[in-house]
Amino acid sequence: MKPYVLVVEDEAPIQDLLAYNLESNGFEVGQAYDGEDALLSITERVPDLVILDWMLPHLSGIEVCRRLRRKPATQRLPIIMLTARAEEPDRLRGLETGADDFIVKPFSMAEVIARARAVLRRARPALDEPELRVGDLLMDLDAHRVLRGNRPLALSPTEFRLLRHLMEHPRRVFGRAQLLDAVWGINQEVELRTVDATIRRLRKALNGPGEPDLLRTVRAEGYALEPHDADKTRPEAASSA
Ligand code: CA
Numbered sequence: 001m002k003p004y005v006l007v008v009e010d011e012a013p014i015q016d017l018l019a020y021n022l023e024s025n026g027f028e029v030g031q032a033y034d035g036e037d038a039l040l041s042i043t044e045r046v047p048d049l050v051i052l053d054w055m056l057p058h059l060s061g062i063e064v065c066r067r068l069r070r071k072p073a074t075q076r077l078p079i080i081m082l083t084a085r086a087e088e089p090d091r092l093r094g095l096e097t098g099a100d101d102f103i104v105k106p107f108s109m110a111e112v113i114a115r116a117r118a119v120l121r122r123a124r125p126a127l128d129e130p131e132l133r134v135g136d137l138l139m140d141l142d143a144h145r146v147l148r149g150n151r152p153l154a155l156s157p158t159e160f161r162l163l164r165h166l167m168e169h170p171r172r173v174f175g176r177a178q179l180l181d182a183v184w185g186i187n188q189e190v191e192l193r194t195v196d197a198t199i200r201r202l203r204k205a206l207n208g209p210g211e212p213d214l215l216r217t218v219r220a221e222g223y224a225l226e227p228h229d230a231d232k233t234r235p236e237a238a239s240s241a
Helices: 012-024 035-044 061-070 088-096 109-123 157-168 176-184 192-206
Strands: 004-008 028-032 049-053 079-083 101-104 131-134 137-140 145-148 151-153 215-218 222-225
Touching (some): 004 012, 004 035, 012 028, 028 035, 035 061, 049 061, 079 109, 131 157, 157 192, 176 192, 192 215
Parallel strands (some): 004 028, 004 049, 049 079, 079 101
Antiparallel strands (some): 131 137, 137 145, 145 151, 215 222
16 A cells, blocks of 8 residues: 655645655655645545645644644654755754654755655554554455454455554554544544444454454543464453453
8 A cells, every 4th residue: 555645835846846756656645735735635634644845835834733743633643844944943943843854955856755765664664564463463455355363354445444553553542533533534424333333343353253352442442452462372362352
């Protein structure tokens, strides 16, 4: 699956250059030409990475960055800031806003691609791998296949996306609204109880007879994936259901 990068830059030639080069290097690219546009686009679809120009009309790149950091859904969203100002105080101020990395203009495309890959690797190691492994679960991302031990699991596309999200963050507890945003998309009119229903079906598909339950329900909080290693019997895994 290609990482989705949103490029936020008001200067069309730079915007197009970035989009063209990112696309030819295996990224899916979205484009926004100002800060408001960027925030709207991110509400519709949260990208894997934002390349954000500092100097934007109306809403500056710094302000966009700050606003993204304030919202739970985008708090940890990887952001690379582009800036023409190489002065040290400015760079530091930018870092305080929560940008993950900085690229000073003029830049080489090779540099942008390398930084983008590095930031993504740090943020989501899974993006580089064609498969995810958590405990006795193996997800083949290219073939869209999931195995628990040697047993293939039959999952619907939504169940697959939900499991993928949980496998990318094992043990982390997600609220139903967070799962809704991450799996169904922020703009979908889906009710919270759909999440519960999908979790129920996923749990049924995941857990064979006698196997420990991999999905932990945290009362009033949400759900988490609890890895179970078939080779090591851990008493705490058995009691987590
Ligand atoms: Ca600009």
